Amino acid sequence: MNVFLLGFPAVMTAAILIYRVARRHPAEPYRLLGLRVVTGGLLYAAIGPLIGLAVVPLVVKIPDSLxxxxxxxxAYLLGGLPALCCGMTAxxxxxxxxxxxxxxxxxGAGALYGFVFMLQLTGVDRLRSISDSLQIGALPGLVAAIAGSLLFLGVRPKKAPATN
Structure with missing residues (x-):
């Protein structure tokens, strides 16, 4: 097991948190930033692994027992840490x-965290491991991050200006 790959999502999340604290707006209190980080982490950790579990059977055959x-x-055991880190990043x-x-x-962070976390579980010695990590880590991480981001960030397209 590669410890570097296991800790990569946590290190990247910590780096983003440090960057955000250093570059925060003066009117934004630390408490609000902390509340956003905790709320995002909990939301993504709650829904991310379930969404990932729904996506995995679409790309690979999983045993009936799973x-x-x-x-x-x-799903929570394998996808909980990447989802938590993605939510804290959000x-x-x-x-x-x-x-x-x-x-x-x-x-992108959700896909990267899922890929790197699964890569350390599947192994880094073969090209097949990279393909497996893309299928069972990056794709479910991306789909779960999209769903979580739509709920948490509330991104909506801009309305076109009205023309007369």
């Missing part, structure tokens, strides 16, 4: 006004 309560347990990057760049960064 399609019941054991599958939910495995909380740290959340602004008062929704923006597409933040949405894209959070979704």
């Amino acid at each position: 399609q019941n309560l054991e599958g939910v347990w495995a 909380g740290a990057l959340k602004r008062s006004a929704p923006s597409w760049p933040v949405f894209a960064a959070v979704c």
Whole structure:
């Protein structure tokens, strides 16, 4: 097991938190930033693994034993840390006004965290491991991050200006 890959999501989340604290708006209190980070982490950790569990059977064949309560347990065991880190990243990057760049960064972080976390479980010695990590880590992480970001960040397209 590669400890560097296991700790990568946590280190990246900590780096984003430090960046956000250093570059916060003077009118934004630390308490609000902390509340956003905790709320985002809890929301993503609650819904992310379940959404990932729904996506995984679409790309790979999983055993029947993982399609019941054991599958939910495995989803939270394997997807809980990447989802928590993605939610904390979303909380740290959340602004008062929704923006597409933040949405894209959070979704990219979700895919990256899922990929790296699964890569350390599948192994880094073969090309097949990278493909497996993309299928069971990055894709479910991306879909869960999109769903969580739509709920948490509330990104909506801009309305076109009215023409007369």
